[in-house]
Structures are given as structure tokens and as C-alpha cells.
Amino acid sequence: MSKSLISRRRAFRRGAFAGSHEKVVSAETPLRALGWKPFFQQQLSLEELTDCEPLRVMAVHRSQIEVSGERGDEVVLVNGPLFEDAQEKPTVGDWLLLERDSRRPVRRLERSSLFRRMAPGAKQVQLIAANIDNVLIVTSCNDDFNLSRIERYLALVKEAGCRACVVLTKSDLLSEHDQYREALKGYRDLPVVLVNALDRASVEPLRDYCRSGETLALLGSSGVGKSTLLNSLAGSELAATAGIREDDSKGRHTTRHRALYTIPDGGLLLDSPGMRELGLADIGDGLAAAFSDISELATQCRFADCAHQTEPGCAVRAAMDAEELDERRVRNWRKLEREVKRNSQTLAESRADERAFSQLVHSALKDSRSRKNRI
Numbered sequence: 001m002s003k004s005l006i007s008r009r010r011a012f013r014r015g016a017f018a019g020s021h022e023k024v025v026s027a028e029t030p031l032r033a034l035g036w037k038p039f040f041q042q043q044l045s046l047e048e049l050t051d052c053e054p055l056r057v058m059a060v061h062r063s064q065i066e067v068s069g070e071r072g073d074e075v076v077l078v079n080g081p082l083f084e085d086a087q088e089k090p091t092v093g094d095w096l097l098l099e100r101d102s103r104r105p106v107r108r109l110e111r112s113s114l115f116r117r118m119a120p121g122a123k124q125v126q127l128i129a130a131n132i133d134n135v136l137i138v139t140s141c142n143d144d145f146n147l148s149r150i151e152r153y154l155a156l157v158k159e160a161g162c163r164a165c166v167v168l169t170k171s172d173l174l175s176e177h178d179q180y181r182e183a184l185k186g187y188r189d190l191p192v193v194l195v196n197a198l199d200r201a202s203v204e205p206l207r208d209y210c211r212s213g214e215t216l217a218l219l220g221s222s223g224v225g226k227s228t229l230l231n232s233l234a235g236s237e238l239a240a241t242a243g244i245r246e247d248d249s250k251g252r253h254t255t256r257h258r259a260l261y262t263i264p265d266g267g268l269l270l271d272s273p274g275m276r277e278l279g280l281a282d283i284g285d286g287l288a289a290a291f292s293d294i295s296e297l298a299t300q301c302r303f304a305d306c307a308h309q310t311e312p313g314c315a316v317r318a319a320m321d322a323e324e325l326d327e328r329r330v331r332n333w334r335k336l337e338r339e340v341k342r343n344s345q346t347l348a349e350s351r352a353d354e355r356a357f358s359q360l361v362h363s364a365l366k367d368s369r370s371r372k373n374r375i
């Protein structure tokens with residue numbers, strides 16, 4: 001299993017009051033520190049403002065979820081209509097409204113962003129996290145540097161609806177970085193920051209992405225320096241307590257999957273093993289946004305179903321021939337498009353299967369009811 005970004009060595013609590021309680025409270029309200037923004041506030045009715053309290057989902061377990069709000073941390077049991085639909089049920093980072101007195105969850109607020117992935121080995125989409133503001137796409141200035149991988153991450157981030165920044169680590173191991181900057185030059189509106197992740201001063205330009213109230217996630221392969229970067233940003237080693245102990249058929253076990261952690265004097269960090277293996281689900285829009293230059297060109301091709309290979313009047317081919325478009329980039333775009341198409345098809349089929357099954361159950365129930373009525 002992949003290593004967590006958060007070390008388990010020292011105790012480090014989840015929630016708004018973890019780490020530096022006094023500082024968080026004096027700097028701003030606990031809700032704002034937890035990522036409460038006007039986008040969520042605007043969703044509340046007058047009635048909800050009086051009767052309910054918003055709480056952020058900090059961790060999801062099989063039978064309960066950990067939430068954090070104005071009054072601190074509490075636990076909500078996973079049952080009731082809110083948790084029935086796999087796509088709609090709360091995931092880490094979501095905001096829930098709880099009835100002030102009964103502590104009953106009333107509804108989940110609309111999400112500002114959502115990370116989903118194709119569940120490995122399954123024909124389903126799995127929710128990874130919601131309401132992530134910023135994503136650092138981390139790669140190092142060495143053999144790990146791979147434009148196609150960065151483009152894949154970018155498509156996911158665009159689909160999720162988050163702000164992205166590429167962080168190139170291990171800049172201290174090289175004296176010349178021009179080739180990396182040059183390679184990323186063509187990416188519209190994508191900030192690129194070179195750092196020595198071991199040096200606190202060097203990671204300062206990234207501070208804005210993890211200030212109080214912001215929720216951050218990191219994407220990158222193993223060994224590129226994600227944990228090192230986080231520790232330099234936090235000014236200390238981020239550590240976590242073991243998660244809630246839950247009983248299940250296999251006995252008691254500790255799970256720390258998918259959780260938000262507070263960065264001391266900063267915002268929240270998503271730590272999720274799911275972020276390590278992100279199969280592209282039906283993310284056609286994210287892909288088009290990450291490759292907006294090619295998608296725009298493709299609309300000018302003579303044939304609507306142009307494969308951009310040998311067709312006459314192909315605008316993409318023409319741009320490649322004129323060396324205005326990188327061939328590798330086009331190849332990667334097509335490869336990702338094929339993956340998204342395949343997965344979208346699989347998802348559509350499995351949704352159709354589910355619908356057919358539920359119709360079958362429905363009509364069987366109807367038959368049995370009408371038989372009983374006749375008797």
C-alpha cells in the first residue's frame with residue numbers, strides 16, 4: 001500500500017482545532033479556517049441559517065464520518081437517505097448541514113470541486129474528495145519529469161475544478177533549469193515554481209496555496225518530494241494520530257484512508273491513497289480544458305470525426321506540420337481521449353445495467369403486490 005503524506009510518528013489531530021488552536025481562533029473564525037467560503041454560505045436558506053450548522057467532512061470510515069465545525073470535532077453515523085446514492089453521498093471535504101439540536105445530517109451542500117476516479121478493477125466511479133481549492137502537481141527536475149504525466153494530472157485537476165500549480169522539486173541538484181521551464185512554457189495560465197523542497201525559504205512562493213482556509217491536495221509520483229515539500233511548508237513534520245478504530249467482520253482495525261489534516265498556521269491538506277492511482281473517469285470536459293489549444297484547432301478540421309492523421313483539411317495536422325503544435329502533445333491527447341472514451345462507455349453500460357436491474361426488481365415487486373391483492 002502506498003505511503004501516506006502524513007507521518008504517524010507524532011500525535012496530530014484532525015479538525016479546526018488541531019495544531020495551533022489559539023492562532024486559528026484569533027486569526028479568523030473556525031469555520032473560515034476549515035474552508036468555509038461565500039460559495040457555501042450562499043446556499044443556505046434563512047431557515048437553515050437559524051436551524052442548522054455547517055460541518056466539514058474530515059474523514060470517511062465505513063460506518064461513521066468525522067466532521068468538524070464551529071464547536072469542534074464530532075462523529076456522524078453513516079445511515080439514512082443522505083448516504084444511499086454512491087455518487088451523492090458525502091465524501092472527504094464535503095460540507096454537511098446538521099440540525100443544531102438533534103445533530104442529524106440534513107443535507108450536503110453543493111460542491112465547489114470534486115475529484116473522482118475510475119475505481120481500480122471496478123466499473124464504477126469512486127469519489128475521492130470534494131471542495132479542494134488548490135492542487136500542486138509535483139514532479140522533480142530529473143528522470144521523473146514527464147510532460148505526458150503532467151498533462152494527465154492537469155486534465156484531472158481541470159475536471160475537478162481546482163486551481164493548479166506545477167512544482168518542480170530538486171532544483172538544487174542541477175545548475176541549469178531552462179529545459180524544464182522551456183518545456184512548460186506553452187501551458188496557458190499554469191504557474192510553475194522551482195523549489196528545493198528541503199529548504200523552507202525556497203518553498204515560500206507556494207504559501208498562498210496552503211494558507212488558512214484553503215484546501216490543498218498534492219499529485220505526483222513516489223519519491224518526487226511531496227512529503228518533504230509539505231514538511232517545509234508546515235515548518236515541522238506533519239504527523240497524524242491513527243484514525244478511528246472500527247469493528248467489522250475482520251475484527252477491529254485502524255483506517256486512515258481519505259482524510260483532511262490541518263497544516264499548522266495554514267490550511268487543510270487532503271491525504272488520500274486514492275490520489276495516487278487516478279484512473280480517468282468520464283472527464284471529457286477536463287481533458288478538453290487541459291488541451292484547449294488542440295480542442296479549438298480540432299473544431300476547424302474539415303470532418304467532424306477527424307482522427308487527425310491523414311484526413312484532408314485537418315487543422316491539427318497542419319499545425320503539427322508547421323511545427324506550431326508538438327507531436328508528442330497531440331499523441332498524448334489522443335491517448336487520453338481513448339482512455340476517457342473507453343471508461344465513459346464502461347460507466348454508461350454499468351449504469352444501464354443498474355437501471356435494468358432496478359426496473360426488474362421494481363416490476364417483480366409490483367407483480368407480487370398485485371397477486372396478493374387478487375388473493
Ligand SMILES: Nc1nc2c(ncn2[C@@H]2O[C@H](COP(=O)(O)OP(=O)(O)OP(=O)(O)O)[C@@H](O)[C@H]2O)c(=O)[nH]1
Nearest residue numbers: 003169170195196197198222223224225226227228
Ligand atoms: N536534494 C533534494 N532532495 C529532495 C528534494 N525533495 C525531496 N528530496 C528527497 O527525495 C526523497 C523522496 O522525498 P519524499 O518527500 O519522501 O517523496 P514523496 O513524493 O513524498 O514520496 P512518496 O511518499 O513515496 O509518494 C527524500 O530522500 C527527500 O529528502 C529536493 O527538492 N532536493
Ligand SMILES: [Zn+2]
Nearest residue numbers: 301306308314
Ligand atoms: Zn483533424
